[in-house]
Amino acid sequence: DQQVKQNSPSLSVQExxxxxxxxxxxxxxxxxxxxxxxxxxxxxxxxxxxxxxxxKNEDGRFTVFLNKSAKHLxxxxxxxxxxxxxxxxxxxxxxxxxFGTGTSLTVIx
Amino acid sequence: xxxxxxxxxxxxxxxxxxxxxxxxxxxxxDTVSWxxxxxxxGPQFIFQYYEEEERQxxxxxxxxxxxxxxxxxxxxxxxxxLLGDSALYLCASNSDPASAAYNEQFFGPGTRLTVL
Numbered sequence: 681d682q683q684v685k686q687n688s689p690s691l692s693v694q695e696x697x698x699x700x701x702x703x704x705x706x707x708x709x710x711x712x713x714x715x716x717x718x719x720x721x722x723x724x725x726x727x728x729x730x731x732x733x734x735x736k737n738e739d740g741r742f743t744v745f746l747n748k749s750a751k752h753l754x755x756x757x758x759x760x761x762x763x764x765x766x767x768x769x770x771x772x773x774x775x776x777x778x779f780g781t782g783t784s785l786t787v788i789x
Numbered sequence: 790x791x792x793x794x795x796x797x798x799x800x801x802x803x804x805x806x807x808x809x810x811x812x813x814x815x816x817x818x819d820t821v822s823w824x825x826x827x828x829x830x831g832p833q834f835i836f837q838y839y840e841e842e843e844r845q846x847x848x849x850x851x852x853x854x855x856x857x858x859x860x861x862x863x864x865x866x867x868x869x870x871l872l873g874d875s876a877l878y879l880c881a882s883n884s885d886p887a888s889a890a891y892n893e894q895f896f897g898p899g900t901r902l903t904v905l
Contacts, residue, residue, distance in 0.1 A: 684831075712892040723793070723879055723896030724832070769831050773892050776845045777822070777881075779831035 683707050684772050686780035694788050699757040701783050703770035706751065712773040715744060715755045717766045718782070724769055728755070760787045791816055793897035795880050801903045802870050810865040810900045814882030820844075821863040822894065823855060824879040832879055838863050839885065867902075875904045 685704045693699045701715075711732045716724035730737040730744045730753070737744050743756045757764055767782045794813045802808050814821050820839045824832035834847035838857035857863045861882075867874055878901075881894040 686831075714892065714894075716896075721898070723881075723898045726893055726895065729892060771831075776834045776837065776847060777832075777894065778834070779824075781829070781831045 682781075683710075684770060684778045684780040686770060686783050688783050689781070690784040690786070692786045692788060693760045695762055696759045699755075699760045699764065699785055699787070701755040701757075701768050701770075701785065703753045703755075703780055704751060705753075705772050705778075707772070707774060707778075708748075708751065710772040710774050710778075713744070713746060713753050714771045714773070714777075715742075716769045716771060716779075717764075718769060719766050727768075757785075760785075762787045762789050793880055793882050793895050795878075795897035795900050797900060798898065799901045799903075801905065803905050804870055804872060806870050806904075807866065807868045808870060808902060810867075810878050810880075810902070811862065812865070812880030812882075812897060813862045814880075815895045817884065818882035818895070819861045819885050820883050821857060821861065822881045822883075823863070823865045824881065825849070825874075826877040826879055826899070828876075835865070870904045872904050875902060877901050 714729040715727040718724045728742045746753045769782045771779045796811045822837040823835040826832045836846040837844045841857045852868045854866045877899040879899045880897045883894045
C-alpha cells in the first residue's frame with residue numbers, strides 16, 4: 681500500500697516562474713514530512729522539512745506547506761531555476777520513512 | 790566531512806547468487822537505513838540499524854539481511870537473488886532516534902545491482 685503519493689510524474693516550468701509539487705499521504709500518524717531532490721546517478725539530497733505541528737516552513741526559494749486536514753503537502757519553488765531540474769521525492773516519517781514515487785521537474789530556460 | 794559512502798557502485802550477479810553491499814554513514818551519525826529503489830519508483834524501506842541491532846524492518850523477505858558494525862558502518866546481504874531484486878540500493882544515515890535531527894536522513898549515491 682502506497683502511504684505517500686505523488687500523482688504527477690512530471691512537471692515543466694519556465695525559468696523564473698513558480699514550481700508547485702504536490703504530495704498526498706494516507707496515515708494521519710505521520711509526524712514529520714520531508715522533500716528530497718535527486719539528480720541522476722546520485723542519492724537523494726535533503727531539501728526541506730516540516731513538522732506536523734506546523735503548516736508552513738520556508739528556506740530561501742523553497743517553501744513547504746502542510747494541510748493536515750487534507751493530508752496534503754506541497755513544495756513551492758520561487759523563482760524556478762534551470763538547476764532545479766531534478767526528480768523530487770516527498771517522504772513522511774512514522775515508525776519508518778515512506779517515500780512517494782517522485783515528480784520529475786524540468787525548468788525551461 | 791565525508792558524507793555517506795557506498796560500495797560497490799555497480800554490481801552484476803546471476804539468479805540464485807548472494808550479494809553484499811556496504812555503507813559507511815556520515816560522520817557523527819549512528820543510525821543506518823537501507824532502501825531499494827526500483828526503476829520509476831521511490832525508495833522502499835528495507836530496514837534500519839541502530840546500536841548494531843535491527844530497529845525497524847519494512848516489507849521485505851528474510852532473504853534480505855543486514856548487519857551494523859561497532860564503527861556504525863553497515864552491510865546489506867541479499868541471498869538467492871531474483872531478477873526482481875535488480876534495483877538501486879540506497880543507504881541513508883541519520884543521528885540517533887532521540888535526536889532532534891533524527892528525521893534528516895542523508896543518502897549515499899547508491900549501488901546499482903543488476904541480476905541476470
